[in-house]
Amino acid sequence: MRERPILFSAPMVRAILAGTKTQTRRAVKGWPLEWLSPPISFSPEYVANPENHACPYGQPGGRLWVREAWRASPMFNDKPPRELPGFAPLRYEADNTLHGAWAGYGLADDGKYRPPMFMPRWASRLTLTLTDVRVERLQAISEADALAEGIAGHPDGPWHAYRSLWTLINGPGSWDANPWVWVVEFRRAPAGGA
Numbered sequence: 001m002r003e004r005p006i007l008f009s010a011p012m013v014r015a016i017l018a019g020t021k022t023q024t025r026r027a028v029k030g031w032p033l034e035w036l037s038p039p040i041s042f043s044p045e046y047v048a049n050p051e052n053h054a055c056p057y058g059q060p061g062g063r064l065w066v067r068e069a070w071r072a073s074p075m076f077n078d079k080p081p082r083e084l085p086g087f088a089p090l091r092y093e094a095d096n097t098l099h100g101a102w103a104g105y106g107l108a109d110d111g112k113y114r115p116p117m118f119m120p121r122w123a124s125r126l127t128l129t130l131t132d133v134r135v136e137r138l139q140a141i142s143e144a145d146a147l148a149e150g151i152a153g154h155p156d157g158p159w160h161a162y163r164s165l166w167t168l169i170n171g172p173g174s175w176d177a178n179p180w181v182w183v184v185e186f187r188r189a190p191a192g193g194a
Contacts, residue, residue, distance in 0.1 A: 023185050025181040067117060072114065128186040
């Protein structure tokens with residue numbers, strides 16, 4: 001079974017760990033061709049048919065492994081991630097959890113910050129099993145879906161909180177553009193298996 005990497009910020013990693021994040025939305029790249037004149041749009045039937053597009057995150061039953069910000073022991077500060085040994089002590093930035101046989105001895109405390117994009121597969125602590133994949137317009141997100149995105153604590157509700165988060169990540173005007181997005185639903189796979 002093919003596993004694909006996916007990046008998550010520290011707050012979203014914490015939401016996955018807490019069990020409150022079971023969806024993610026990512027902009028669809030390459031279509032529709034709305035910049036043409038007249039713009040081309042796709043019918044809901046076209047969009048709903050997975051044969052018309054290949055989701056870069058996989059299909060139901062597939063797996064994603066989470067890349068997140070991390071640190072390795074300072075003794076490895078001069079090594080690129082691809083050269084780190086699998087026993088290197090790690091500390092995950094999202095919640096300061098330590099990983100590795102020697103991590104509890106202070107060996108992962110002050111290492112160099114490593115961005116999520118450079119996390120090797122062996123260092124990932126979270127694997128997600130895809131339960132559903134679909135395409136929809138960004139603004140079609142419901143309150144329930146916003147909650148499943150791990151959103152909480154906004155005075156105007158989760159929909160508005162998600163709108164604010166999307167704009168923060170994707171820039172001004174990104175919400176108003178109402179792009180097509182991949183809606184990837186998942187469950188956290190148990191450690192070490194099925």
